[in-house]
Amino acid sequence: MDRDRSELVRALDETFDAFNRVVAETPRDFNLQEIGVVRYVGQGIALVEGLPSVKSEELVRFPGDILGMVFNIDPGEIGVILLDESDRLKAGFEVHRTGRVLDVPVGPALLGRVVDAAGRALDNRGTLRLSMRRPVEREVPAIMDRDPVTVPLQTGIKVVDALIPIGRGQRELILGDRQTGKTAIAVDTIINQKESGVICVYCAIGKRNSAVAKVIADLKEHGAMEYSIVVVATEDDPPGLQFTTPYAATTMAEYFLEGGRDVLIVYDDLTRHARAYRELSLLLRRPPGREAFPGDIFYIHSRLLERSTHLRRELGGGSLTALPIVETEAQNISAYIPTNIISITDGQIYLSPDLFQKGILPAVDVGKSVSRVGGKTQLPAYRxxxxxxxxxxxxxxxxxxxxxxxxxxxxxxxxxxxxxxxxxxxxxxxxxxxxxxxxxxxxxxxxxxxxxxxxxxxxxxxxxxxxxxxxxxxxxxxxxxxxxxxxxxxxxxxxxxxxxxxxxxxxxxxxxxxxx
CATH class of the missing domain: 1.20.150.20 (ATP synthase alpha/beta chain, C-terminal domain)
Known part of the structure; x- marks a missing residue:
């Protein structure tokens, strides 16, 4: 019995040695790839089998050049959010890894352009040719890399500049019921930066095509597009694209921030962003919490807004000021999403529908509005x-x-x-x-x-x-x-x-x- 075992071991060793010689002598002109298979396609999501080495937030490619981002990694399947329309996608299609995370082009050539979260031009002015790309998800600046907010960001709006001052590097929430003038305040603030040298980024999330077109037309009419970037995901776009849009817009803004420039970014609006994330999470069977939002709904906004800051002079001294917009229902500012974002930001500008109906425009409710940075950023003449x-x-x-x-x-x-x-x-x-x-x-x-x-x-x-x-x-x-x-x-x-x-x-x- 021992002799038979030793002969078997010797035969296996010889087989392995022969195999290793063949591998060593074989030309390395082949390319091994992991390939997954689509098992289910939903509204904006896909469930995939295979791809054992895939990583979280990695881009994957479907037939027809459809892109998706890995969202869930479960033992038996992978949940992917789709960044393109899924009408042509069916079960049984192959899925290929790309080996990279979602990134966007950055650089001065973006100024004056209208793009989506993947960096694709939407303004019929030709393809963007930018060699530098950066991931849409980036770490926030460390506390020791930040300086106090001391320089004002003038909005040109009397009630805001005098009573609710905003500083460069601050996060000031604009909230109120629909049709109370939230976007109007943000657009006026962008227009007022014409002579200030501030770069502006307007990020539209889940808005109607007509509403986005009006904002772009207003910016062009008042000469603001030359120092602005418009990043768009309309209500017709997949929820995955709506979810990634504010992060992509922030990455584009951070290029100028790290170059020592002052930047203003408007998120219009984060209510729709939260709803898109809730839709994706429910489709991928993540556990629902309050109002069916997943447990990490606070984190998706905190990791976004914490990227706004005023950097130390040694790091360029640039600033990124955020004006997130949130829609309330029936003047309920204590609802789930509004209170979440109020607790993240440095103050809020509340627009009252009662004042709007009385013709008091802008309809800013001074009693419910506050700037937690306040007079420290205000020009001395205001005091x-x-x-x-x-x-x-x-x-x-x-x-x-x-x-x-x-x-x-x-x-x-x-x-x-x-x-x-x-x-x-x-x-x-x-x-x-x-x-x-x-x-x-x-x-x-x-x-x-x-x-x-x-x-x-x-x-x-x-x-x-x-x-x-x-x-x-x-x-x-x-x-x-x-x-x-x-x-x-x-x-x-x-x-x-x-x-x-x-x-x-x-x-x-x-x-x-x-x-x-």
């Missing part, structure tokens, strides 16, 4: 005029609500209500009309000093334009100094108040009419 404005405006709203009961009011209270109504009129602003800081300062000084107390409410807008024109034409030196961040001295206040008073005087109106 001289807007410091008590928020409190006094909130008190006015309370007094006005009390006065509706028909109670007899004393003279002092009546004056405060009249002043508050004029402040509210001053805070109104038309869309596509961003206002420079010196103009805003002059207007706030004028209303605080009572120069508009005798003006009828329906005449405030006309008087406002007179003051703006006067400050712009008569005080060019003070204009530059305010923008440079100089403190507003008592003398500066007097100069601005005098200019406003002259603009409102009847003689000034005659002169301006003659010049016109």
């Amino acid at each position: 001289a005029v807007a410091g008590d404005l928020r409190l006094s405006y909130a008190q006015f709203e309370e007094l006005e609500a009390f006065a509706r009961f028909g109670t007899r009011l004393d003279e002092e209270t009546r004056k405060r209500i009249d002043r508050g109504r004029r402040v509210r009129e001053i805070l109104k602003q038309a869309q596509y009309d961003p206002m420079a800081v010196p103009e805003q300062i002059a207007l706030f000084l004028a209303v605080n000093e009572g120069l508009l107390d005798e003006t009828a409410l329906d005449e405030i807008d006309r008087e406002e334009r007179k003051i703006r024109r006067r400050v712009r034409d008569a005080l060019p030196e003070l204009w530059v100094e305010i923008l440079a961040g100089r403190e507003l001295t008592h003398g500066d206040r007097e100069v601005l108040i005098r200019a406003a008073r002259e603009a409102l005087s009847p003689a000034s109106e005659v002169v301006q009419g003659a010049n016109y």
Whole structure:
């Protein structure tokens, strides 16, 4: 028996040696590949068997050049989210690994272009030819790589710049019911960056084609596309593409951030992003939690928004400011997704449908809006005029609500209500009309000093334009100094108040009419 075993072992050794010699002498011109098989195709997802070495978030390729991203890795199958339409995909098709994660092209050539999450051009201006690509999922900057947020990002919107200031590197949420002007605030902010050197990225997630086309048309009309990138996944696109779009847009923005530039990115909106992720998760049978959202719904937004920051000077000193947009239902800001993102961001701008219906535009509810960075980013000139404005405006709203009961009011209270109504009129602003800081300062000084107390409410807008024109034409030196961040001295206040008073005087109106 022992002799038979030794002969068997010797025969096996000789066989293995012969096999190794054949392998060593065989030319290495063959290419071994793992090939999987599609077992099930759903709405935006596919279940695949095989591919034992595939990795999480790896790109896989289906017939017809359809791309997918590995999402679930289970013992018996792989869950893939599709980045292209799945109409042509059927069970039994082969699936091939690509060996890489989803990445996008980056570089200055993206400015002025409209692209999707895979970096494919959507604007009929030819294929993008960029050699540099970066993965859409990247690590957030470390805490020690960040600097405090101290430089303001001027939106050109009076109520925001004065009462809810935003800094470069901040994350400020814009939320409110549908059709209350959330996108309008974001678009006006992009338009206001024309002379600031800030690069802008507008990321549309799950929006209608017509809505995205309107935003692009507005940006082109006001000359903002030349310093902007538009990254689009409409409601007609697969949910997988909608899910990956904000990460791809952030990667494009980070190229400029790491080059020392200031960047603004708008996510419009993260409610639809969360719904796309919920759809994918339910189709792939991930355990549902509250409102059927998966347990990691908070993490998908935190890992996105934490990429916004202000880098240290040694790392270039660039900044990435995020304006995520969230849609509420029936003014419920305590719903699941809104509270998640409120807890991630550094403040919120809440738009009230009640104010919108009253024609108070932008419909910013000052009482429910806050900036947790606040005055640290504000230009010093604002502190001289807007410091008590928020409190006094909130008190006015309370007094006005009390006065509706028909109670007899004393003279002092009546004056405060009249002043508050004029402040509210001053805070109104038309869309596509961003206002420079010196103009805003002059207007706030004028209303605080009572120069508009005798003006009828329906005449405030006309008087406002007179003051703006006067400050712009008569005080060019003070204009530059305010923008440079100089403190507003008592003398500066007097100069601005005098200019406003002259603009409102009847003689000034005659002169301006003659010049016109």
